[in-house]
Amino acid sequence: MSDRTPDRPSPALTLWEQRTEVPLFAASLLFMLGYAARVLAPHDAEPWHDLALALVGATWLLFAIDYAVRIRLSGLGHRFVRVHWLDTIVLLLPLLRPLRLIKVYTAVQKRRDEPRLSLYARVMSYAGLTSLLLGLSASLAVYHQEHDAPGASIRTFGDSAWWACATLTTVGYGDAVPVTPVGRVIAAFLMVCGLALLGAVTGSFSSWLIQVFRREDEKGPPASA
Known part of the structure; x- marks a missing residue:
């Protein structure tokens, strides 16, 4: 073994x-x-x-x-x-x-001596690109399941893309919702991913702002002549 x-x-x-x-x-x-x-x-x-x-x-x-x-x-x-x-x-x-994007970045980065982006920029870039690709994937999958379903409110790919944007950003207008079992499973997964990715972006942005303000505070007021 x-x-x-x-x-x-x-x-x-x-x-x-x-x-x-x-x-x-x-x-x-x-x-x-x-x-x-x-x-x-x-x-x-x-x-x-x-x-x-x-x-x-x-x-x-x-x-x-x-x-x-x-x-x-x-x-x-x-x-x-x-x-x-x-x-x-x-x-x-x-x-x-798209959930494997972090491994793609790691594989690319190991060919270089040091990261080209700061930690905060890397997190926000990864979360943003992952959200985009997952949103597109979910839009296609939900449209595939929903557009012919009886009583469906998602009839076009535009409806599906709008639904994915609202779900990923945790807005959830409710004007377009999946009605099929598979569509609802996809929606639940996208909700969880949306919360995680949005939290990663907002958390990293907040940490970056705090770091910038701390540096400004450490500099102190300019010395008087």
């Missing part, structure tokens, strides 16, 4: 992640593009539906291969599924891959 622990990932796994996180992030954008084309294109738009489905299938296959390789390199065996539960969920639901 391997003595590898989650706190000490294998060097081979670390190297693999550094080399593949950015290409896989690009693949996740292609997956989202294919899914969007599949959902938004008219039903008679051939061969675009087939091409979109092929793109979705090909990119998901890349994610599955990456997952299998990381299980092999981790030395954890079947424990990998439990220890890296987020990776497992993302494999099953590729639209959640």
Whole structure:
């Protein structure tokens, strides 16, 4: 049995992640593009539906291969599924891959000597980009589930995008709400993510302001001549 622990990932796994996180992030954008084309294109738009489905299938296959390789390199065996539960969920639901953005940033940063952005800027940038991509993913998924449902208030992709913005920002106007079980599950998940991401942004911005004001106070009033 391997003595590898989650706190000490294998060097081979670390190297693999550094080399593949950015290409896989690009693949996740292609997956989202294919899914969007599949959902938004008219039903008679051939061969675009087939091409979109092929793109979705090909990119998901890349994610599955990456997952299998990381299980092999981790030395954890079947424990990998439990220890890296987020990776497992993302494999099953590729639209959640924006949640791995922090690993993408880490992989890029390890190629440099020092961060180009301050801690506060990094947190706000990560939270902002994650919110944007998760909002787009949720908009597509909810529109896919809702637009043909009886009694649905989300009939167009514009309605779905508006709903996602209101949900992520915790406003919740209530003029557009999911009515299907799957749509409501997506809504509940987006509410939780919205609270977490909004808290990260506001907390980091507040900490940055406090730091700026503290520096100003430490300087003190200018000395009189």
